[in-house]
Amino acid sequence: MTVLVSILTVVVLLLALAVVGLLRSHAEILRALHDLGVNLEDGAPRRGPRTFEAGSRSEDAVARSSVGDRVARIGENGLAIPAEGPLGNAHDLMGVTPSGDAAAIAVRGTDRLTLLAFLSTGCATCLDFWEAFRQPQNRQVGGPGSELVVIAKGPDAESPAAVAELADPALNTLLSSEAYDDYSVPVAPYFVLVDGHTSRIVGEGAAASFEQLRSLISKALADAGYGSGGERSRRDVLRGRRRRATADEALEAAGIGPGHPSLYEDPRPEGEREP
């Protein structure tokens, strides 16, 4: 009888350990999904945290946003504002090259990140990017090993000759109004970073200069759990480690470390503090 009770006790303990392990794993997955912008709670608001800016494109961008919607997404500074909603699926590209040839470029189902740079020949802000992309090292702005594809509108809206004049011949350049529609691009310049592994958009938005783009992409990569090498481990994604590391690096750069007085100060004016 004593032996039987002992065996049962051990079995119950082992089962309890297994349940605790499962619950912990479940909590980690939920936390990771939450960090990625997915909230499974009933009635939870949908949000899109993986953007270069505060908003992001609509999940159903496939349904093509109207011209009115896109005009409404142009800010006072003339730069595009990402649409509200979670980040959507990526779309493969198809169009013509500046020399009049045909090209199809896969961005889905690949093992790399692809930065899509939607530029035009007429906008002054775009000139900074055309110039920057002439330098081979700047084409890796989406992370080491990433691909850069520059997309102008189709020949119905852009002059292929003008695009050829601005685009470096070694640059993957495409004229495709279809791509502007697929990605609901309101106005150039606009940038979309795609993870080919998941066929999903990692981040998107506008930038006023190449340096600003570099900074925005680096944040988008960190938010999505990518390291500086543009690669991420499953553990990094699940635990959001890269994100925490980035925050720690930023604090350290600002001279704020463990025990720094600013971490314990109440930011409210003295009169508003609770007794």
Added chain:
Amino acid sequence: MSTLTRRLAAHGLSIEVFPGWDVRIERREQSSTPAPGSPWPVGGFVHPVLHAATSTLPPDRGDYGSGYVETMRPLDVFVALVEFDHEAGDTAMFDEGLPTALQASEFHPEAQQRVIPGMCGSQRFFAEHGRAFCLYVVLGSWVQRHQLVQAVNRLVATIRIDPLDPLVPLDPTS
């Protein structure tokens, strides 16, 4: 060039674009300078080239894939359809019709334009609608050729070749 759903077309060639494939249909710039003592341009007439690959095609590539094939991984595939002067199609080297069922047995490491260890290639010459072509295929792995050739055949079966346009002069300089 025209795009219709997922079919890419240009220069009288068209092909279905499968997910994960990069495809280009290009015609390089032809010299406007005639070769000495000849009415033909320096470097000869330039014809269209179709390239399809299962990973990123770099902008700078040779007709037979140099610049890309060196970067191929074991499960990558490269297909090149290179057009020749149409008169070549009348010679014995060119079979009639686009080959649509390549066999794993016809791939060999020595059949690559430049031998890359571990990889293999195949080359077929054919004529269709009065146009002469070479279908050149490189597989990223000689060991996996039986598996990879199926992907090639699936793609090649979607290639369409338009007849020569009688309104376009054969000699573009004339």
